[in-house]
Amino acid sequence: MLLSLPSPSPLVSTMSEKKKKKNSTRRSVVVVGESKKPQPLVEVEDIEDSLSFSKDETHKLRVALLDWYDLNRRDLPWRTTFKQEDEEVERRAYGVWVSEVMLQQTRVQTVIAYYNRWMQKWPTIHHLAQASLEEVNEMWAGLGYYRRARFLLEGAKKIVAEGGQIPKVASMLRNIPGIGEYTSGAIASIAFKEVVPVVDGNVVRVIARLRAISANPKDSATIKKFWKLAAQLVDPVRPGDFNQALMELGATVCTPLNPSCSSCPASEFCHALSNAKHDSTVAVTDYPVKGVKVKQRCDFSAVCVVELVGAETLNKNQSSSKFILVKRPEEGLLAGLWEFPSVLLDGEAVPLARREAMDRFLEKNLKIDIRKTCNIVLREDIGEFVHIFSHIRLKLYVELLVLQLKVGVDDLFKSPDNKTTWKCVYSNALSSMGLTTSVRKVYNMVQNFKQKTLPSSHVPTKKRTRTTTRN
Structure with missing residues (x-):
């Protein structure tokens, strides 16, 4: 039995207080059924039933979305249709895995x-398993979130070591490093046709609007509800295509800010749209509720581009000069990647x-004492910029330090320990590296x-340490 509640259910749609009507004490929502008129709110214990899709709705949504997807899906390289031979299915599973990550x-x-570049270099999981982490990085x-790449490599090595066959069911796929509930569902349904769901941000948005759910999509209980729905x-016949259709709808039609409801194949089932038509204070984009953004941490870093030149290099072509690169720790932000020497500041x-x-960093970590082991040819502050990570706003101060060594460049690398953490790279090689x-x-x-600023031949032989800032 449906009852009116004095306050909204956490999973049933409500708007913010500032958007409510002055004399209203509760918000009506559409409950599952054929009626297009707003219905009373439901008891908390009735939420499971009220949000579920009826058999008729489920059938019609499947037909509508698959028909729409067949006509409107984007032509993407990972959607290539393979034959059903085992080798072809394995290739598709690998391609889906790479694309989803x-x-x-x-x-x-x-x-x-x-x-496209990845699949050309490593067309199968066996090719990828032979790669090094440095090659993969x-x-x-430039793609960001480098931990994803490391997990892809670790996963490939694990699968090949255990027989070379990608697991065909989602539950087994989740045993592979970096593969969670979403990626396992995508691979299993798209490549192996297992009838399992996938839920990403696009799917959350589509379902939230179909059921008029305004609850926080980051809440664990709410996430479980989206997976159930x-x-x-x-x-059951085309699970992979249906999952892709649901994601495609969210990516191209049911978008966060400007949904194209008039062209949506699911508009007749959309409770958010129905609510918006019956209440001018409600908008489709109110669903799902916008989560509170985590405040970014502000960090500051000094970056020093150290260029090493020998006596024979000065006043000549600079292609023989070398740059120092430092390898980041194997854990944490940008783990295992190469960068110019940098120091976090307070x-x-x-x-x-x-x-x-x-x-201090150069002397402690690289054994370079710029006052004893080399001559400073040039030292300039050349600018600053801000780089945004998902949770960090990093401001970088950049300087160029050109050093003429009193010993040969190669003499710096006689210690085995140094080779594992830093290296020298010629300038012409640096320009073509993946950074x-x-x-x-x-x-x-x-x-x-x-x-x-500098002469085309090379930096001047006279020592320069002037500080300048160029943005």
């Missing part, structure tokens, strides 16, 4: 080029403090500075 937190148009450079909808330090911190976006930006800043 790349698509996490990344736009489709960005992923396409990366996916270079291929991934998605499981009700999966088509705030927006003045130039002198930044240099002193960098000098992270921020490291590439630092390198481009240095190149632009040289082109504008």
Whole structure:
């Protein structure tokens, strides 16, 4: 029996207080059924039944979405149709896996080029299993969230070591490093036709609007509800296509800010749209509720591009000069990637403090004492910029330090310990390396500075340590 409640259920749609009508004490919502008029709110214990899709709705939604998907799906490289031979299915499973991992937190148009290059270099899981982490990181450079790439490599090595067959069911796929509930569902349903759901941000948005759920989509109980609702909808004959249709609908039609409700194949089943038509204070985009964004941490870093030149290099072509790269720790942000020497600061330090911190780093970690083992040819502050991570706002101060060593460049690398944490790279090789976006930006800043400021032959032989800032 349906009863009116003095306050809304946590899973049933409500609007913020500022949008309620002055004389209203509760918000009406559409409950499952054929009626298009707003219905009373439901008891908390009745939520499970009230949000579930009826058999008739489920059948009609499957037909509508699959018909729409067949006509409107985007032509994407990972959607290539393979034959049902075992080898072909394995290839598709591998392709789906790679694409789904790349698509996490990344736009489709960005992923396409990366996916094509990846599959050309490592067309099967067996090829990938032979790669090194450094090769994988270079291929991934610029895509961000590098932990994803490491998990792909670890997963490939594990599968090949255990026989070389990608598991065909979601529950077994979740034993592979980096594969969780979403990715396992995508691989199992798309490649192996297992009838399991997938729930990503697009699916959450579509279902939230279909059922007029405004609860926080980040809440664990709410997430479980979305998975249950998605499981009700999966088509038993074409589970992979249906899951892709649901995601495609959210990506192209049922978008966060400007949904195209008039062209939506599911509009007749959408309770959010029905609510919006019956109440001018309600909008389809009110569903689901916008989560509170986590405040970004502000960090500051001094980055020093250290260029090493020998006596024979000065006043000659600079292609024989080398740059120092440091390998980041194997755990944490940008784990295992190469970058220019950098030091985290305790705030927006003045130039002198930044240099002193960098000098200590070079001496302690790289055994370079710029006062004893080399001559400073040039030292310039060349600019600063902000790089945004998902949870960090990092401000980087960039300087160029050109050093003439009193010993040969190769003499710095006689210690085995040093080789595991840092290396020298020729300038012509550095320009073609796969570098992270921020490291590439630092390198481009240095190149632009040289082109504008320094003679074309090389840096001047007279020592320069003037501090300048160029944004």
